[in-house]
Amino acid sequence: MRIAVFDTHSYDRHSFDEANQAFGHDLKYFESRLSLETVALARGFEGVCVFVNDQLNRPTLEALKAGGVRLVALRCAGFNNVDVAAAEELDLPVVRVPAYSPYAVAEHTVALLMALNRKIYRAYARVREGNFSLSGLVGFDVHGKTVGVIGTGKIGQVFARIMKGFGCEVLAYDKFPNQDLADEIGLRYVSLDELYERCDILSLHVPLADDSLHMIDKAAVARMKRGVILLNTSRGGLIETAALIEGLKTGKIGGAGLDVYEHEAGVFFEDFSNRVIQDDELARLLTFPNVVITGHQAFLTDTALHNIAETTLGNISTIEAGEIPPTCVTRTLALPPRT
Ligand code: NAI
Numbered sequence: 338m339r340i341a342v343f344d345t346h347s348y349d350r351h352s353f354d355e356a357n358q359a360f361g362h363d364l365k366y367f368e369s370r371l372s373l374e375t376v377a378l379a380r381g382f383e384g385v386c387v388f389v390n391d392q393l394n395r396p397t398l399e400a401l402k403a404g405g406v407r408l409v410a411l412r413c414a415g416f417n418n419v420d421v422a423a424a425e426e427l428d429l430p431v432v433r434v435p436a437y438s439p440y441a442v443a444e445h446t447v448a449l450l451m452a453l454n455r456k457i458y459r460a461y462a463r464v465r466e467g468n469f470s471l472s473g474l475v476g477f478d479v480h481g482k483t484v485g486v487i488g489t490g491k492i493g494q495v496f497a498r499i500m501k502g503f504g505c506e507v508l509a510y511d512k513f514p515n516q517d518l519a520d521e522i523g524l525r526y527v528s529l530d531e532l533y534e535r536c537d538i539l540s541l542h543v544p545l546a547d548d549s550l551h552m553i554d555k556a557a558v559a560r561m562k563r564g565v566i567l568l569n570t571s572r573g574g575l576i577e578t579a580a581l582i583e584g585l586k587t588g589k590i591g592g593a594g595l596d597v598y599e600h601e602a603g604v605f606f607e608d609f610s611n612r613v614i615q616d617d618e619l620a621r622l623l624t625f626p627n628v629v630i631t632g633h634q635a636f637l638t639d640t641a642l643h644n645i646a647e648t649t650l651g652n653i654s655t656i657e658a659g660e661i662p663p664t665c666v667t668r669t670l671a672l673p674p675r676t
Contacts, residue, residue, distance in 0.1 A: 338657050339363045340381040340410070343391050346606065348642060349412075356646035360654055370602075376400040384408035384653060385676070389415060389633065390602040393431075393655040395423040402427045407673050412649045413636075415572060417545040430669035432652040432662055434542055436491050437636070437644035443495035445635035446540055446570045449594030453566060453629045454479065480504035485536030486524070487552075488571070489515055493542030497524050500538075508532050511543075533560040538568065545572035553577060558584040564591035570635040573599040578618045585625050592627040596635045605632040638656050 342353065345366040353364060365382070369375045371391035377400075379385050385406055387393065393401075393409060398420060401409070409424065411433040424431045452458055461616040463470070484500045486493045486509045494515075497507045507524040512524040532539070539561070543549050553567070553576040567590055569576055578599045584590035598605065600616055614620050622628050636645075648664070655662040656672050 338383045338408070338653055339381075340365070340384040340386050340467055340653065341379045342366045342386040343369060343375070343378075344388045344606070348637070349388075349646075352642040352646040353650070355576055356643065356650055358657055359647075360650040362650060362653060371397065373397050373400065376404070379406055380404035382406060382412055386410045386649060386653075387418075389413050389418060391418060391603070393419040393424070394432060394603070395420050398423050398427055398429060402429055404675050407675065408432070408653065410649050410653050411666075412645050415544055417572060417574070419666070425667045428667055428669075428673045430540055430661070430665070430672060431667045432647040432649075432656065432664045432668055434645050434652075435664055437648060438494050438638060438641035439491040439495045441638040441641040442492045442570050442635040445596060445631070446492075446496050446568050446594070447499050448568070449568055449596065449629055449631065450479070450538065450540075450566065453592045453594045453627065458629060459626070479538075482506075482537040483508060483535050485509070485532040485539045487529075487532070487539065487541050488543035489518060489524075490542060492515070492570075493540075493543075496523065496540055496542060497522050505538075508536060512548075529557075530560060533557060534562060536565060538566045540568040541571045541575050543571060543575065545574045550574050551577040551580075553580065555580040555583065559587060563589055565589075566592045566594070568594045570596040573597040579589055582618065582621055585628065591631075593622075593625075594629045595622075596631045596638070597633055598622070598630065601633060620633060 340362055342364055342602055345368060350366050357364060371385060371387050373396050379401055385401060397432055409429055409431045414433060414435055415437050416433050419431055456474045460474055480503055482505050484505045484507050486497045486507060489509045489511045500507050501522055508527045508531050509524050519526055546661050558580050581593060598619060652662050659671060661669055
């Protein structure tokens with residue numbers, strides 16, 4: 338199938354070209370993100386392959402459909418950037434990659450926690466300057482701390498297991514608690530109130546949806562234990578940035594490790610080192626000594642990239658063969674005919 342692949346970088350092209358040897362799709366890579374402004378690039382293609390910050394709202398989906406596109410293949414797990422109802426009305430199947438390596442994301446969450454706690458980023462910069470002073474580098478033992486995991490799906494449960502390995506007490510909250518998992522790992526489901534009240538470390542692993550948008554707001558921060566370390570490798574919109582900044586300023590939040598940011602689209606995945614960042618909340622977050630931000634790279638391991646490429650291209654082949662893969666997020670019966 339002829340596919341326009343949006344928002345690509347060298348690492349995407351490498352993994353897709355390698356995996357495509359087994360599938361033989363006709364892939365055309367674009368650096369631009371897909372939006373209403375760039376949708377004309379997809380004209381004449383049968384499918385589009387998109388990532389987390391491409392915007393597939395109703396007008397963009399309508400323009401895709403009008404241009405002959407018959408399939409949307411997300412090369413990520415979350416699909417909060419797609420108007421699924423509009424895609425269904427337009428008879429456009431949307432497929433995704435529900436799991437490619439929960440380990441990649443969970444391990445990056447631990448990396449953020451440890452970098453933040455042991456001030457690795459400060460120590461690294463200091464030692465390179467020939468400064469071997471230890472002032473300001475005091476961390477804490479993670480062993481024995483209480484860790485709260487919000488969302489015990491694929492990634493949350495890997496993170497919970499790692500934290501158990503550190504010797505932590507693990508508390509969890511999920512809309513659909515999994516008692517078998519709790520018994521196996523040795524974690525305990527509690528109410529959000531208890532989680533906020535008791536946890537020294539809080540990590541978010543729920544998808545972004547209407548019911549989770551800004552779940553960490555001013556009221557939630559107020560209920561948290563003073564000095565809590567907040568980790569978010571899920572989606573930026575889970576945290577109301579103003580509430581996070583306020584919590585950091587008052588010391589209620591003792592540190593934040595973020596791989597995602599509410600308004601990351603248009604900034605993350607780009608080089609802004611010679612430009613002025615216009616987003617004042619992001620700029621403020623970057624000034625805190627106790628905030629570590631990475632630019633949505635938790636998924637970025639060789640294993641994950643390989644699995645993403647293989648599943649995405651496999652999804653496209655399955656749909657092309659007239660079947661609907663279980664990774665389809667739309668209620669789709671078949672690939673629509675060519676227009
Ligand atoms: P999953 O679907 O396996 O698990 C999500 C869990 O959250 C489920 O147990 C579900 O019941 C629970 N949940 C959903 N809404 C909830 C709510 N409002 N309150 C409480 N619990 C709720 O998803 P998985 O694979 O663990 O991924 C989690 C998220 O991680 C994805 O949705 C995605 O946004 C993010 N992600 C981030 C990546 C990165 O590179 N930073 C890479 C991959 C995923």
